[in-house]
Amino acid sequence: MAKFFVLLGPPGAGKGTQAQIISKKCGIPHISSGNIFRENLQNETELGLKAKSFMEKGELVPDDITIGMVEDRLDQKDCGNGALLDGFPRTPFQAKSLEMFLTEKGSKIASVPFIDVEEEELIERLSGRWTCRADGHVFHLKYNPPKEAGKCDFDGSELYQRTDDKRETVEQRIKVYFDQTAPLIDFYRERGLLAEIDGSKSIDDVTSELLEVVNCQ
Ligand code: AP5
Numbered sequence: 001m002a003k004f005f006v007l008l009g010p011p012g013a014g015k016g017t018q019a020q021i022i023s024k025k026c027g028i029p030h031i032s033s034g035n036i037f038r039e040n041l042q043n044e045t046e047l048g049l050k051a052k053s054f055m056e057k058g059e060l061v062p063d064d065i066t067i068g069m070v071e072d073r074l075d076q077k078d079c080g081n082g083a084l085l086d087g088f089p090r091t092p093f094q095a096k097s098l099e100m101f102l103t104e105k106g107s108k109i110a111s112v113p114f115i116d117v118e119e120e121e122l123i124e125r126l127s128g129r130w131t132c133r134a135d136g137h138v139f140h141l142k143y144n145p146p147k148e149a150g151k152c153d154f155d156g157s158e159l160y161q162r163t164d165d166k167r168e169t170v171e172q173r174i175k176v177y178f179d180q181t182a183p184l185i186d187f188y189r190e191r192g193l194l195a196e197i198d199g200s201k202s203i204d205d206v207t208s209e210l211l212e213v214v215n216c217q
Contacts (some may be wrong), residue, residue: 002107003028003082005214006089006098008184009115011173012122012129013199014206016138018115019086021207026216029078033070033088035136037061038162042133055164058172060090060180067097074101082110084214090181095188112188113213115199115206119174126170130159144203 005028007015016032023030037055040048047069051061060066070088073079089095102108117125128141130150134157139146147153164173188194195213199206 002080002105003110003216004085004102004107005082005110006085006112006188007087007115008112008181008188008194009199010117010119010122010177010181011170012125013115013117014125014203015086015115016136017144017203018206018210019084020137021203022210022214022216023084025211026084026214028082028084028216030086031070031073031079031083031088032086032136033066033090034086036069036073038136056169058164058169058176060176063091063093063097066090067094071097071101082107089184092183092187095184109188109193111195111213112193113195113197113210114185114188115197115210117199121200122174123167123170126165127167129162129165131162132159133157 007019009015016034019030019032037048037051041052041055042048047065050065054061066088070085074083085098089098099109125140125143128143130139130141130146131137132139132152132155134152134155137152137154138144139153139159146159150159151157152159164170185194197206197209197213201209
């Protein structure tokens with residue numbers, strides 16, 4: 001059966017960093033709702049324009065836009081063996097929709113690694129983050145610097161700072177996380193799917209813990 005994993009955690013916990021590593025090691029696609037929105041913004045599509053104002057304010061994009069977008073992506077052929085979801089679901093309504101979508105496909109969530117990190121550390125991580133234009137690879141000035149300043153190690157593209165990584169927007173994103181997304185911790189715990197991961201450790205240590213949960217080798 002296809003294996004679907006949901007990476008849960010606050011903004012800056014390291015979901016994207018880890019998803020890129022695990023996706024490569026396990027051969028399943030990394031589906032990031034944030035990356036899909038950012039691609040649409042860059043290409044100035046209708047979807048991107050609808051999402052823009054919410055993202056800039058650090059608010060969630062409404063469920064009716066987000067759910068269809070992610071489910072369309074999950075319907076693509078490369079998700080036949082499963083996927084690693086990063087940033088979706090983010091509300092109980094999204095989580096219930098995903099459950100129904102997977103049930104209809106004869107599939108289900110295999111587990112939900114929850115990467116947790118203290119709030120102060122999140123702000124430090126997001127203020128030093130640099131992201132690659134071409135494929136969303138992430139770096140950090142102090143914790144994970146690129147080999148060459150301003151250039152992605154993987155594809156050589158330009159690194160930029162996300163507009164929603166400004167301090168006041170980061171604080172709003174963290175607030176929104178606690179109000180709207182944190183209820184998913186109990187939602188998945190009650191279903192016996194939650195695997196708690198200490199995200200304050202080094203990137204390599206977090207990867208090792210995650211690989212045990214995902215168990216793809
Ligand atoms: P999204 O892109 O999903 O952002 P996020 O959830 O806020 O998560 P981030 O990408 O900021 O953090 P991350 O956990 O991936 O951390 P990273 O690995 O980069 O969403 C953006 C916006 O899109 C939302 O605000 C919303 O508007 C909209 N949206 C998206 N999905 C939606 C949905 N489902 N519903 C509604 N709206 C939605 O790491 C951060 C930094 O720390 C990096 O610099 C990294 O190098 C460094 N780092 C990582 N791990 C470590 C470590 N262990 N030690 C030290 N440094 C580390």
